[in-house]
Amino acid sequence: MPLAVALARHFPVIGLDANPRRVAELQSGVDRNLEVKAESLRIDTLRVTAEAAQAAGCDVYIITVPTPVDSNNKPDLTAVRAACATVGRLLTSGAIVVLESTVYPGVTEEVCGPALEAASGLVCGKDFFLGYSPERINPGDREHTVERITKVVAGQTPEVAQRLAHIYGAINEGKVFVARSIKTAEAAKVIENAQRDINIAFINEVTVIFNKLGLSIFDVLDAARTKWNFLPFTPGLVGGHCIGVDPYYLADCAHRLGHNPAVILAGRQINDDMSAYLAREIAGLLEPGGAQPARILVLGLTFKENVPDLRNSKVADLCRTLAQTGARIDIHDPLADADDARHEFGLDLLGTLDGAAGYDCVVGAVPHREYLALTARDFERLLKPGGMVADIKGMWRSLELPATLRRWQV
Numbered sequence: 001m002p003l004a005v006a007l008a009r010h011f012p013v014i015g016l017d018a019n020p021r022r023v024a025e026l027q028s029g030v031d032r033n034l035e036v037k038a039e040s041l042r043i044d045t046l047r048v049t050a051e052a053a054q055a056a057g058c059d060v061y062i063i064t065v066p067t068p069v070d071s072n073n074k075p076d077l078t079a080v081r082a083a084c085a086t087v088g089r090l091l092t093s094g095a096i097v098v099l100e101s102t103v104y105p106g107v108t109e110e111v112c113g114p115a116l117e118a119a120s121g122l123v124c125g126k127d128f129f130l131g132y133s134p135e136r137i138n139p140g141d142r143e144h145t146v147e148r149i150t151k152v153v154a155g156q157t158p159e160v161a162q163r164l165a166h167i168y169g170a171i172n173e174g175k176v177f178v179a180r181s182i183k184t185a186e187a188a189k190v191i192e193n194a195q196r197d198i199n200i201a202f203i204n205e206v207t208v209i210f211n212k213l214g215l216s217i218f219d220v221l222d223a224a225r226t227k228w229n230f231l232p233f234t235p236g237l238v239g240g241h242c243i244g245v246d247p248y249y250l251a252d253c254a255h256r257l258g259h260n261p262a263v264i265l266a267g268r269q270i271n272d273d274m275s276a277y278l279a280r281e282i283a284g285l286l287e288p289g290g291a292q293p294a295r296i297l298v299l300g301l302t303f304k305e306n307v308p309d310l311r312n313s314k315v316a317d318l319c320r321t322l323a324q325t326g327a328r329i330d331i332h333d334p335l336a337d338a339d340d341a342r343h344e345f346g347l348d349l350l351g352t353l354d355g356a357a358g359y360d361c362v363v364g365a366v367p368h369r370e371y372l373a374l375t376a377r378d379f380e381r382l383l384k385p386g387g388m389v390a391d392i393k394g395m396w397r398s399l400e401l402p403a404t405l406r407r408w409q410v
Helices: 002-008 020-027 038-042 078-088 107-120 158-169 182-212 217-224 246-256 262-284 314-324 338-345 376-382
Strands: 013-016 046-049 060-063 096-099 129-132 151-155 176-178 295-299 328-332 359-364 383-391 406-409
Touching (some): 002 013, 002 046, 020 046, 078 107, 107 129, 107 182, 151 182, 182 217, 182 246, 262 314, 295 314, 314 338, 376 383
Parallel strands (some): 060 096, 151 176, 383 406
Antiparallel strands (some): 129 151
16 A cells, blocks of 8 residues: 555556455545555545456556465465456566565466466566565564665566666656576565575574573673674564565475475474464463462564564464463454454454453553553553563663562563
8 A cells, every 4th residue: 555655656557455444444534554644545546446357558567465375384375366366367468567576586487477378378587577576564663665775676678677766766756776687586575574584583593592590681782783784683473465475485395306405495484483482471471379270361463563464473373372271361453353353363452451450460562553652551550469570672761660560571
């Protein structure tokens, strides 16, 4: 949606989505992802629709569908293939089809090209052409917006690449890098996310080590960051639709080439195990002294702070593991959609924290602004005497808690 709005300031744009509910919300000026303001959705050159026929005959088609993994952590290109089938039926001669979804090198030309040919009856490279320009913006990031970042583009021919450079350059003052080939651009995107995943995995692993030593990783990081070239990563539950998924695309590609991607998969394993590790640590400090199971309030369910996106949230794994210990779990998130939480994870959300009290533990899982504003008096109300504040993200490190409460942080 941010890309569609940015392009619509320079070109006529049609936004096509398979979800009629999403389209109806956008048409009424509401972006549930909180990325685009209502006034931006009213641009005359932008039209959103759930009817594919209304997008026929465009000069350029940009595919931005999700690229998840299946239950075996193998690339699931179902949405990509479905989008290609839809776009293929709309293609006219001379059109360009650009993939923005993160994939392993080769998908645009080896998967999308044939799928578009099959649906259109046209010849790839003759009647229509391919391009690739990976999405780079982060949900909730108001600094690195699509208008401010450098866009990587690649085309099936030099002419296509230059045309895409012109189109994308119109929205970001020409900050465009033309990659040598489509596969090069695909590879660049997938290693951007894999690199970040590995760096977070290192911090998560040393978090476990330092926890055994009785050290807080946040105290250690405060000291380490004083060196000029220390990379400022922090521990976390690596979910979402990019970093928690994309390394598996690169790993799958490596396996098919006969190479064992040991570092990539080791990082993924560490990050995938982090939610269970934290749940076990918290549960171990809440050994029930009576007959009643521990009551735990988890604050935050989205995969990232200050965004409503629930995709691949590892907090859901944390909640499930805590529930398996016998604890009673309540979950609150001021941004997450309750219906989506129930549909995606089978989890119910508290509508409000008003009246919430008597918990054995409050887990700070996602540092939403609302939770950063909690006070010592709030925790005194939420927790029973002797209750524990489990601060996964270090968001309440400087908050002085009442003497009647315990504190645990990584």
